[in-house]
Structure formats: structure tokens, C-alpha cells
Amino acid sequence: MISSYSEYKSYLEQDRIALGVRNDHFSSKIKDFLFPNYIWRFEQTLRKLEYYYNCKNSFWSKPTYYYLKYKFRKISIKLGFSIPINVFGPGLAIVHYGTIVVNTNARIGKNCRIHACTNIGASGGTSHAPQIGDNVYIAPGAKIYGKINVANNCAIGANAVVNKSFEETGILIAGNPAKKIKEIDIKKIIKHI
Known part of the structure; x- marks a missing residue:
């Protein structure tokens, strides 16, 4: 902030x-x-x-x-874009025009790379929103919601539905519901870090 x-x-x-x-x-x-x-x-x-x-x-x-x-x-x-203030850390890279919806209570760390058709929000009428770490890549169509945490240096795959926490760093998360696919080196995806 x-x-x-x-x-x-x-x-x-x-x-x-x-x-x-x-x-x-x-x-x-x-x-x-x-x-x-x-x-x-x-x-x-x-x-x-x-x-x-x-x-x-x-x-x-x-x-x-x-x-x-x-x-x-x-x-x-x-x-x-429906992106409120004081949500993203420094190094934000929005890759394309298109629908991006982010909840006011979400917090995303530095060096986030985010694509279109992404939704980061609350779940079930609560005000709790995801807390996402540093150096996270969010692919097109990802849905991230609820009172969850995503660790640093992770990549969230296209059309992934993330509704539970992932505390392990340096992993690829994908699927519906999302699960760990493999370990990755985030520097190969987010080039400027």
C-alpha cells in the first residue's frame, strides 16, 4: 500500500x-x-x-x-477492469484488455502478472477474499475465491477454480477444483523478476 x-x-x-x-x-x-x-x-x-x-x-x-x-x-x-485501489503490490502487469474483477478485500503481492477473464473474489456472501503472495502468475479465466491463501512464486493455470489454500511455494496450480500439478520456476514465466 x-x-x-x-x-x-x-x-x-x-x-x-x-x-x-x-x-x-x-x-x-x-x-x-x-x-x-x-x-x-x-x-x-x-x-x-x-x-x-x-x-x-x-x-x-x-x-x-x-x-x-x-x-x-x-x-x-x-x-x-473492476480493480479497486490498494489491492495489488508493485510490479503489476495486466497483460490484455478484458474482464478482470477483483474484490476490495483481496490482497495480491508484488510482481503479479494477470490475464483477462479473471475473477478474484469473496464466497458465500462473506467479506473474506483471497490473500495472494508475491510473484504470482494468474492465467486467463482463473477464478480464485474465498478465505484462502496462495503462496509466493506460484502460477495459476488457465480456467483454474481455486477455492482452497496452497501454502507450498513454486508450484503450478490448475484444474477444477484446483490442485498442484508440478513444481515450477516462476522466473521462466514472469521474466522481469
């Missing part, structure tokens, strides 16, 4: 690296102007909104906060 300006800048930098966005050349700035990367713009708005929500509580910052909230909602609808 962002708690200072320096942390906000750090989150942005780690998100940029995770997405593979270049901003070091003049040509990359022109390319971004002509062909905008809307996922990167979404993540920038997400982090700025988190910063204003967590750190800027003065009367003068309220108009900016509400403007950012409006802008965030507009781009969320455009991309099909």
Missing part, C-alpha cells in the same frame, strides 16, 4: 518495468502519443489514485482526488 511520494514513484517504476513499457527514448514518447498504451495509463491512474487516497487528505487535494476517481472509473469501464 502506498504511504509516501517516494513509494508512489517506486510503484510506478516497478509497474512500468513489469509491463515492458519504455520511456527512455524520444521515439517511445512519440509512439505512446500516437498509439497510447491504455493498460499503462490505467496503472498510472490506479497508483496516483492510491497515493491521493492514502497520503493526501487535505482539503485542497480533494478536488484532485475526485477528478482522479472519475478518470479511473472511466478508463476502468473502457478496459473492462
Whole structure:
């Protein structure tokens, strides 16, 4: 959770690296102007909104906060994302446009790589949502729900239905219901870590 300006800048930098966005050349700035990367713009708005929500509580910052909230909602609808603030750690990489629904009570660690048609939510009318560790890959169509924990360095397969905890690190989880398939090296899947 962002708690200072320096942390906000750090989150942005780690998100940029995770997405593979270049901003070091003049040509990359022109390319971004002509062909905008809307996922990167979404993540920038997400982090700025988190910063204003967590750190800027003065009367003068309220108009900016509400403007950012409006802008965030507009781009969320455009991309099909229902992602609340203060859920993802630094290094978030959203791979494609498409439906991604995340519960407000979920917590996902750093370096999460997430695909479209994913749902991370509560179960049975409770407010308990998944707690997911660092360096987790979530493939397209994964459904993760309930009061569960997923350990660090795991990969969740396409269309997996995860409704129980997995405490072992470095494993591939897949199936309906999900089960351990094999041990993996997450650095082969999430290249930037």
C-alpha cells in the first residue's frame, strides 16, 4: 500500500518495468502519443489514485482526488477492469484488455502478472477474499475465491477454480477444483523478476 511520494514513484517504476513499457527514448514518447498504451495509463491512474487516497487528505487535494476517481472509473469501464485501489503490490502487469474483477478485500503481492477473464473474489456472501503472495502468475479465466491463501512464486493455470489454500511455494496450480500439478520456476514465466 502506498504511504509516501517516494513509494508512489517506486510503484510506478516497478509497474512500468513489469509491463515492458519504455520511456527512455524520444521515439517511445512519440509512439505512446500516437498509439497510447491504455493498460499503462490505467496503472498510472490506479497508483496516483492510491497515493491521493492514502497520503493526501487535505482539503485542497480533494478536488484532485475526485477528478482522479472519475478518470479511473472511466478508463476502468473502457478496459473492462473492476480493480479497486490498494489491492495489488508493485510490479503489476495486466497483460490484455478484458474482464478482470477483483474484490476490495483481496490482497495480491508484488510482481503479479494477470490475464483477462479473471475473477478474484469473496464466497458465500462473506467479506473474506483471497490473500495472494508475491510473484504470482494468474492465467486467463482463473477464478480464485474465498478465505484462502496462495503462496509466493506460484502460477495459476488457465480456467483454474481455486477455492482452497496452497501454502507450498513454486508450484503450478490448475484444474477444477484446483490442485498442484508440478513444481515450477516462476522466473521462466514472469521474466522481469
